[in-house]
Amino acid sequence: MTSKTLLLRADSISRSYHSSLVLEDFSLDVAQGETTVLLGSSGAGKSTALRCLAGLEPVQSGTVTFKGKPFLAKNNRPAQASGAIGMVFQQFNLFPHLTVLENICLAPRRVRGQDKAAVEKRATDLLEKVGLAAKAGAYPFQLSGGQQQRVAIARALAMAPELVLFDEPTSALDPEYTREVLQVMRALTAEGLTSVIVTHEIAFARETADRIVYMDAGRIVEQGPAQDIFGSSHERTRRFLDQALAG
Template identity: 55%
Template sequence: METGSTKRRTVLVAQGVGRSYHGKAVVSEVDLAVPAGQTVAVLGPSGAGKSTMLRCLAGLEPIQTGSVGFQGELLSKAGAKPRAVGGRIGMVFQQFNLFPHLTAAQNVALAPVKARHTPKRQAHTEARALLERVGLPEHCDHYPYELSGGQQQRVAIARALAMRPELMLFDEPTSALDPEFTREVLSVMRDLADSGMTIIVVTHEMGFARQSADRVVFMAEGRIVEDGPADTVFTTPRHGRTRQFFDQILGE
């Protein structure tokens, strides 16, 4: 992708990625290149393989075909265990998975202390700054049970950011939330996109995908069937399956 005459460096490259379960292909022949600073929204019907693809890109799932490169280095290849990247890829899931016995700040500070050996005082100072960034400065000392679903998801985002990732992956981060809390989380994600963070997000939030993503990838039956600028894919999709999906979802 180019902006003016300056070509952006590529953060992640997937080539021919495939993943099967019990002999059934869930992801097939996925090719994807994501340049720095781009927000990519992955859309498609349930069962299209979107979440599995995301986990393969993160190195959380082994792949049976192809390869995934991250920042110019091989992350995973067919038949091999994915290489650990030490928090350089952040992942936010549908469920928040916060430690119930830790406060919001303690949840955010834990990984830097354990994995990066960041001094505890520094980690907690940075955790509070990140919680302020996601709009929760007054909730640093609250436990997960004292927080709403949207607040817990924002803590989960701050926790991923605490490892200073170069790529953020979101797997349906608002699917378990009420509309009010969904808006809170999407606002944080828009801020991250505007800040230049490289993002891949699996989502059913069409408004976010159209307004905040640079690019839309549409999946069906485990394959990428359409990939292009967000506005182009929404207004003039080339593939019939994409058009059918938008007709059903947007009611047009």
């Protein structure tokens, strides 16, 4: 852990589905301004971990704290102010009957009751940031997959979250559209966005991550600074990285 401000801490959290343990003894510190990347094969528990951090999945044991306070209430739902943690999913989940601008403005207006003009100004600025200023009046079906995911990123940022979680944001995209989404994410991390990212994009992880967590079979095998993990001598980590880089 660095000397930066600790934003989120997961302490020994576990999650089961029926009798299957999919996340076991998962512990993670997320410092403000840092990029943390979760790596591992499909089924390693990465997305489940992310959903637990977001409060979208209940945990059977362990605790999650945000800025030093319990993040999950007794019903395992987020106890913090709505919008403190944003999330970008594999699927874009845009409302098809709303324009791009309306999709981005919806949560700030409905959840926080913010002024329409101010919300639309911020949404316009965010569209500029993700390279889609000309698409404000378009509907999701008029956009490519990469454009839809960039709108989804802008939508997550519209709530001004202190932490953004990305769950395989490029997994449903062709390589051309993957590049444009990763370009936006690189720019955001360079600006100091605090994020936890689940991805199979190894080169992106190596380039952007401050901390890498390698997972296998629901457990953390090892975690640390990116340069340490990519230079790891741990057998399972090394085998995964060698296979991933070879592919």
